[in-house]
Amino acid sequence: MAGMPFSTIATRTAGLALVLALWVPGLSAQTTFKLAKNKYTPQQDVELGREAAAEARQQYPVITDERITRYLTAIGDRLVEAAPASLKDPVYEYSFTPVNLKEINAFALPGGPMFVNRGMFDAAASEGEVAGVMAHELAHVLLRHGTANATRAQNPWLQLGQMAGAIGGAVVGGAAGSAIATSSQFGLGTLLLKYSRDFEKQADLLGAQIMARAGYDPRALARMFETIAREAGASGGPQWLSSHPDPGNRTQYITREAELLTVATPADERGFPTAKAAFASLPAPRSMAETAKARSTEGRGTRTSVGTPGLPVPPPSSQYRTIAGGGVFEVDVPTNWTVLTSSTSVKVVPENGYGELRGESVFSHGVEFGIARATTRDLQRATDEWLNAVARQNPELRAAGPQRVVRLSNRTAISTPLVNPSPLGGQERVSVFTTFLSDGTLFYYLTIAPDRDADALDEAFRRIGASIHLTEAR
Incomplete structure (x- = not known):
């Protein structure tokens, strides 16, 4: 790209931090637990979990x-x-949501939301077995394993659209978008990453302790895991095991823990048969695959298009709404624009600004937010390294003027004007704004529009950029 001192891009490895040891009091068991390294605060856990739970309720048959x-x-x-x-x-903020899915599965999100599949109830022989899995999931919340996973992944980008699956394949006027995605080197699936076996064992043992205090025999948890293991052998593995790997010897160590615990006044489990009957009265549960297919057929879930590229793009609304990019940023966008989350970015696009055109997915109008790992704390150099990674894959992408130092979210930023062939014909204008997050990660805000529509969208782009607030939960 002419006039820009680009160099190669690389990744940066963050240092390790000390863990905080906690004693879990009030139990006769001698097991202690450590909170793993975590860049997030409990309030940020709540905010992230709240966003993810809202997405889950849209995606799953509640x-x-x-x-x-x-x-x-x-x-x-x-x-x-x-x-x-x-x-x-x-x-x-604890909540407990049943979903009509046949897989033996349950999961909890940071800050308290929990989802339990009907398949878990169908497989359970007693309330204690269901309570055991719920206690296990609650332990993940209390030990903050979700955001600890995110921290371990060195991924500050937590816009929680990942449960809808990756949109994938979106391009900026051809191939630039995929190059941006590649050079950004981040993903979104951190909150539901596969837990480590150490995290699983901690959740088992703390879950057993919670069960005893709640009046359930902790050995019911071991029995439920045995049921899950049998199902795994019969069908290739329940979904639950994909994110909750067996640490090994589960029955033995849960039983040993149970022997050290005193079970409180037994819980009243007489409602379990009635709950089973209530489930039986519902429509037959779907599998996750069937649910995903239905969402696609019904036009819900992950969006593969917003209108039809090539048709006129309506003017941006004069009304704006605030959206959150997980714990990283907040921004105001026109109310008639659509938010698209994927495994690589957050896009906000007008009608007919994103979709399939001549066999490829194109992004012709709108804005995009993302991050890239930087090798330096020098903003100019970090910006050029990132742009170099894009330029190597897009030989027709050109500078459209000099770079300028500007302000973005009250921080020093660099504005880079670019031009590229538009998939709609002619040229498109691409403006990239880059700044550092506090840990040295590069944040970018990108606008794109064909020449013929650029002036009409200029005020919307300016207003969106001016409203960006970097919140940086990590």
């Missing part, structure tokens, strides 16, 4: 039968009440 929701919530509340006070941050 059960609204009051008999079931009351029953599940009663179990969840009992377990939360029994959890160690030292780990229950008052900001947490």
Whole structure:
């Protein structure tokens, strides 16, 4: 790219931090737990979990039968009440949502939201077995394993659209978008990353302790894991095991832990048969694959297009709404533009600004937000390194003027004007704004429009850029 001192891009490895050791009091068991390294605060856990839960409720067939929701919530509340006070941050927002999916699965998100599949109830022989899995998931929340996973992944980008799956394949006027994605070197699936075996064992043992306090025999958790293992042998593995690997010897160490615990006043489990009957009265559960297919057929879930590229793009609305890029940024966007989240970026596009055209997915109008790891704290050099990675893959991408030092979210930033062939014909204008996050990661805001529409979108692009607020939860 003419006039720009580009060099190669590389990744940066962050240093390690000390872990904080915590004793879980009030139990006769001698197991202790450590909170793993975590860049996030409990309040940020809540915010991230709230966003992810909203996405999950859109993607999954949530059960609204009051008999079931009351029953599940009663179990969840009992377990939360029994959890160690030292780990229950008052900001947490617990919720317990049943979903009509046949897989044996449950998961909890940072800050408290929990989802339990119907398949878990169908496979359980007692309330204690369901409560055991819920206690295990609650332990992941209390030990903050979700955001610890994100921290381990060295990934500050947590816009939580990952549960919808990656959109993938979007390009900026051809191939530039995929090059941007490649050079950014980040993904979004951190909150539901596969837990380590160490995290799993911690959740097993803390879950057993919570069960005992709540009046359940912890050995019921071991029995449920045996059921899950049998299902794995029969069908290639329940979904639960994909993110919750077996640490090995689960039955033995849970049983040993149970022997050290005193079970409180036994929980009243008489509602379990009634809950089973309520599930049986519902429509047959779908598999995750069937649900994903239905979402695609019904036009819900991951968007593969916003209108039809090549048709006129309507003017941006004069009304704006605020969206959040996980814990990294907030920004105001026109209310008639659509937010698209993928494994590599967050895009906000007008009608007819994104979709399939002549066999490829094109991004012709709108804005994009992303990050790139930097090898230097020099903003000019880091920007040029990143642009160099884009330019190597896009020989027709050209500078359209000099770079300028500007302000973005009250920080020093660099503005780079570019031009590129538009997939709609003629040229398109691409403007990239780059600045550092506090840890040295490069944040970018990108605008794109064909020459013929650029002036009409200029004010919207300016207003969006001026509203960016970097919040940087890590």
